[in-house]
Amino acid sequence: MKNISKYFILASLIILVNACSTQTQTANKELITFNINIDSSTETLTNFAGFGAEWDSRNYLAYGVDKNDFELIKERLDWLEIPIVRIMMQTNWFFKQGVGYTPNSPDMQSLYRHLDYCQDNNVDVILTDWGIEPDWLKVSGLQKVDDKKYAEIIADYLDYLYNDQGYTCIKYFVLVNEPNYEVGDFSRWGEGIRNVYQEMKRKGLTDKIMLAGSGQSNADDWHINAVDHFHGIFGGYTFHRYEWNEFIRNQKFISYVRNLTDYVKEKDPEWRSKQVIISEAGMRDGQSTAINKNIDKFEYGMFMADYAIQALQGGAHGVLAWMLDDNSHPDFEWGLWKNKENNFEIRKWFYSWGLFIKYFKRDSEMFLPITRSVNLRTMAAKSPDDEWSYAFINYEDFDVYINVNNDFMGNEDLLKFIYKEGMIKIDEDGFPKSNDEIESEEGKFTFVLPANSTVVITSID
Incomplete structure (x- = not known):
């Protein structure tokens, strides 16, 4: 019984070390990057209700x-x-x-x-x-x-x-x-x-x-x-x-x-x-x-x-x-x-x-770019006041990088809202609060899209 216990403990330690090593490797590995381009070739929808x-x-x-x-x-x-x-x-x-x-x-x-x-x-x-x-x-x-x-x-x-x-x-x-x-x-x-x-x-x-x-x-x-x-x-x-x-x-x-x-x-x-x-x-x-x-x-x-x-x-x-x-x-x-x-x-x-x-304001011009992933969704909107909003959905079990290149947007201060278990932020009235701020330069910005999340990014205050 003593020998069995000793080997069991040793095996358990090996499994634990391997698990920790795998988690570290996962945490440190480079994230997959997706490029989202919005230009004259992007599918659009008008007359948005x-x-x-x-x-x-x-x-x-x-x-x-x-x-x-x-x-x-x-x-x-x-x-x-x-x-x-x-x-x-x-x-x-x-x-x-x-x-x-x-x-x-x-x-x-x-x-x-x-x-x-x-x-x-x-x-x-x-x-x-x-x-x-x-x-x-x-x-x-x-x-x-x-x-x-x-x-x-x-x-x-x-x-x-x-x-x-x-x-x-x-x-x-x-x-x-x-x-x-x-x-x-x-x-x-x-x-x-x-x-x-x-x-x-x-x-x-x-x-x-x-x-x-x-x-x-x-x-x-x-x-x-x-x-x-x-x-x-x-x-x-x-x-x-x-x-x-x-x-x-x-x-x-x-x-x-x-x-x-x-x-x-x-x-x-x-x-x-x-x-x-x-x-x-x-x-x-x-x-x-x-x-x-x-x-x-x-x-x-x-x-x-x-x-x-x-x-x-x-x-x-x-x-x-x-x-x-x-x-x-x-x-x-x-x-x-x-x-x-x-x-x-x-x-x-x-x-x-x-x-x-x-x-996503009424009468916005809606942009529906291609994501090239079955686990990623996105859309963007240019409001009648020339403000921009974006939505992203990530069904993957891991975070990804998103690079956005919008030919129609200039330099903007953007708010980032994250809908994900454990990351949702609300104010005293229960309304969403932004998790982060992002700056775009000539329509370009990059951010991390968390696993199993919906993210909204907007220039609207």
Whole structure:
């Protein structure tokens, strides 16, 4: 037994020495370097809508989100400088059979609070009427989505919101959330689209609010049919996509999105002036209607950053995460922060998605350079104010050097934010703080991109 113990100890020491030697060699070895070039040959995307989120007022009343609570939410939105949101509308908030229009209903008052913020802060709104066919959305006196009375009510509330209340922030109107599920019949939904368009035209709204759609989820034939039938009246296109993590990780999402955006370019003569927006985005792994089991994990923030970059590489003009916060719907766990019952606690993925929202400005010229690595992602943005922002994702288990050479950028002082377990820095309000500062000389700068991280670098203060 003594000899066995002696040999065991000796063997253990040898293993320990070898392990330490390997770690030292790894730590001291020269890092792999990737060159990222931005020049006249780099793929670009214009008409950028920005990154945003779904922000619904539906359950704010039930959670008792009061004035003080809303001030906290406004502070977070102010920090984000969010450029675009999608907001739920329900016809039964505005109309009751036997009563008529109810613009002062509690649900409408709650909606106005959201729209007030958007109007005051130059936030584009995609207003979506959730429909009237599911049991929980039914409106007494209305039948199906092709009911002409339904279209009249929609045009009347849009007229009230835009002209009477002054909510010119409403940029798009979408008829029915995920109509392939909620309606299930393209012909009936299409008749509803025509009815709404005619009623909006009668009210003089078609030059003020653009119809968009189809808003489908997992039914690309609806997108194709919508482009075929309604490119003459749609001012933009939307679709939803909850994607598998492996699909994103293997960079297959680019071609999926490209197929949808290419179809718009092929069939719509006015495609250059129209945006294609993914108006609900999230991870399919762990998904249910109410929650995503991965929402509190660090990896969710990596996933959403990668999702966004690939969406733009596929030709999408914007991505809206589902969703902003958990107060919007009962017992939800999808938000950048939790609901009032859970003290509005900020989740980890607020860091990465918040940086994308804040620093990749609406109407930026987006640059999508080639990385020459299956484990590296990148994009860059030149803002309307000639500021620059960059995003980098490293899936490798080791750090790498990044050399950036941007022909269009001069000398800049840059902030570097690192989204990586153990390296995230936040201030007293839970907002991201920069980890480092970098100087560029004539558009050139070099930095270390940590293993398994997302990094945002920006010239915006």
